[in-house]
Amino acid sequence: MGDYLTTPELLAGERIDQLYSQDIKIIQSPQVFSFSLDAVLLANFARSPAKRTGLMVDLCAGNGAVGLFMAPKTRGHIAMVELQPRLADMAKRSVTLNHLDEQVTVYQQDLATITDQIPKDSVDVVVCNPPYFADLPASKKNPNQYLAIARHEITTSLETVIRVTSGLLKMNGRAYFVHRPDRLLDLTTVMGRHRLAIKRLQFVYPKPGRDANIVLVEAIKDGQASGLKISPALMTYDESGEYSAPVKKMLYGE
Numbered sequence: 001m002g003d004y005l006t007t008p009e010l011l012a013g014e015r016i017d018q019l020y021s022q023d024i025k026i027i028q029s030p031q032v033f034s035f036s037l038d039a040v041l042l043a044n045f046a047r048s049p050a051k052r053t054g055l056m057v058d059l060c061a062g063n064g065a066v067g068l069f070m071a072p073k074t075r076g077h078i079a080m081v082e083l084q085p086r087l088a089d090m091a092k093r094s095v096t097l098n099h100l101d102e103q104v105t106v107y108q109q110d111l112a113t114i115t116d117q118i119p120k121d122s123v124d125v126v127v128c129n130p131p132y133f134a135d136l137p138a139s140k141k142n143p144n145q146y147l148a149i150a151r152h153e154i155t156t157s158l159e160t161v162i163r164v165t166s167g168l169l170k171m172n173g174r175a176y177f178v179h180r181p182d183r184l185l186d187l188t189t190v191m192g193r194h195r196l197a198i199k200r201l202q203f204v205y206p207k208p209g210r211d212a213n214i215v216l217v218e219a220i221k222d223g224q225a226s227g228l229k230i231s232p233a234l235m236t237y238d239e240s241g242e243y244s245a246p247v248k249k250m251l252y253g254e
């Protein structure tokens with residue numbers, strides 16, 4: 001009965017998927033937005049605030065995947081920030097679907113103005129799966145506007161995302177990003193400009209023998225510039241083309 005009462009109405013083309021490892025359900029739509037493995041990798045890489053009073057902010061939240069996947073291991077509050085009304089609505093309905101309304105707040109607004117809602121220097125952890133591609137005139141955009149905005153820096157930029165991240169974080173607060181390795185030097189430069197010291201990197205490879213296609217980044221606000229750690233490499237697929245054991249564990253649990 002309880003599940004019936006809290007199952008939100010699905011719009012045309014939507015379905016409910018599940019991340020079995022965290023027992024989280026999420027509303028998806030192939031026509032609008034579905035989370036990718038990047039969200040699962042980021043949620044697994046990031047460390048949530050330890051205290052019940054801690055605050056975590058998920059910027060560029062999309063349909064809420066990263067924040068939802070981290071909710072079971074987060075004691076404090078989670079704020080999701082998503083510009084696109086359709087995606088923010090999907091996130092809100094997924095929050096309700098998982099009985100997380102008391103723990104998670106979804107803000108449908110431009111992240112550039114989120115300090116109107118969330119005070120500066122008040123956040124313990126920021127997680128972000130930002131648009132990967134610079135909005136260059138020659139860059140080929142997805143004709144689906146939802147996906148184009150999620151993937152290209154059309155409505156925001158790396159500079160804006162990192163400036164806002166730094167502004168939100170307390171001193172020694174932590175930021176976690178997932179991005180493309182070819183933007184790592186951009187990330188390093190812009191983070192350094194905004195008082196974020198990179199402390200840990202993990203490269204993700206599609207399979208053995210291939211170049212990395214994902215980098216996970218942990219940074220600390222006002223941290224020392226020394227002490228960078230490189231975590232062990234992660235393979236998405238094994239030699240047989242199956243998900244690797246670590247990725248299977250992230251998706252399906254033990």
